[in-house]
Amino acid sequence: MRKPLIAVVMLLAGTAVFAAETPLTAARYAQQLGVGMDVDWARTDRGIREFDPLIVRDFYNAGIRHVRIRVADNMTEARLIHLRKLVEACEEYGVIPVIAYQADTFKADPDAKNEAQLVAWWSTVGHFFGSDHPTLGFDVIYEPADKLNRDLPALNRAYENVVRTLHDIDAQRMIFIAPRLRAAPEDLSSLKLPPHSQNYLLAEWHIFPWGPLKANGKYPWTSGTAAERAAIRARIATALRWQQKSGHATWVGGWAVGESFKSAPTASQMAFARFMACELNKAKIPYAINADSQFYDGEEGAWRPAPEPLLQEMIAPTCEKPDAKPGHHELKAPVRGEQSATPTAASTTQSTARPASSASQG
Known part of the structure; x- marks a missing residue:
């Protein structure tokens, strides 16, 4: 009886070693991101x-697999300690943290002065975390806008x-860079x-x-007309073409339906949410939902009903389904209230361990 038992133990040990030695690449990282949410846990006093x-x-049990932790202020020791608290909590419950x-x-x-401040800010954060927390990602500038829209060389140089x-x-830290015009997919090709x-x-x-806000007297989404759907598909296709040409994975850092939710969502909101999520899933592009305060009541510690x-x-x-009749939908398994075991930091780190390397890949 002991030989079969020893064989099983050796097999499990070998599987763990293989998982631990599997390098985490950007392509694998993008697959693991799944659906996420923008959060203000380090940006606002209330958060x-x-x-x-x-x-x-609660986020993990709802199906959220990463959080985009937005930060606005200069870095201090207290804020760094708070960020580490957030990152460690994410690791404990199997959620990937991305600092933006x-x-x-x-x-x-x-x-040049403000570029030096940007580099110094990230240098402080980078040294604080070192090579710990392998799933932690850094989003250098979320939504490049303002004067950066007219100064592409400055953006690429930064x-x-x-x-x-x-x-x-x-050398293995996962880093995100975004194009100008508030990270427009049409401008991905301008990234150096x-x-x-x-x-x-x-x-x-x-x-x-x-969300689909009114521009030039019109909304880009009303009832989901063929033209409205085609326009959204065209923007996603632009990102897909860039991925194929550049060899780099992409991530939608945030999207929303627009209005605040003080009552039950409208039919238009539900249709837009369904279409956007389905199209991004079909394209296999991970995305974050904007934003946590719309859906989660931090004071109550519960999801808003x-x-x-x-x-x-x-x-x-x-x-x-691609071959389904109009109006027929494939119902996915619900994710809210999952009863599966919550991943621990050890299991998360084990499957995403990094190869030994000292050379910079950037």
Whole structure:
């Protein structure tokens, strides 16, 4: 009886070693991101005050697999300690953390002084985390806008310096860079990518970060007409073509349905949420939902009931099969209230361990 038992133990040990030695690349990282949510746990006084590690458990149980932790202020020791608390909570409950910097000063005036401040900010964060927390990602500037829209060389130069700085600290750190025009997918091609950076550099882009807002007297989404759907598919196709041409994975850093949710979602909101989520899933592009305060009550420590059906569609939409008749949907298994065991930090780290390397890939 002992020989079969020994064989099983050796097999399990070998599987664990193989998983631990499997390198984490940007392509694998993008697959693991899944559906996420933009959070203000480190950006607003309320978000910082109301954060509790158990919130991350609630997010995981709802089907959220990563969080985009937005940060706006200069870095201090207290803020660094708070960020580590957030990252450790994410690891404990199997949620991937991505730190995203607002970089308002550099966006407003991308001169040499403000670029140096941007590099210094990330250098501080990079040195604080070192090579720990292998699933932690860095989103250099979320939504490049303002004067950066007219100064592409300054944006690319800043990315080059930040990426080099961070990869000198940790050559395998996952880093996101976003194009100008508030991360428009049409401008992905303007990004200047470091050579041989596919393994640790991803592109972040946006589509309807605040929902389909009215522009030039018209809404880009009303009832989901053929033209409205085609316009959204065209933008996603633009990102897919860039992925194929560049060899880099992409991630939608945030999208929303637009209005705040004080009552039950409308039919138009539900249709838009379903279509967006289904199209991004079909394209195999991970995405984050904007934003946590719309759906989760940090003070109560619970999901808001009114937008819950909408959130369900954004996380696990009911999508039409390619060969289905119009109006027929394939119902996915619900994700809210999952009873499966919550991953621990050890299991998460084991499956994403990094290869030994000292050379910068950025």
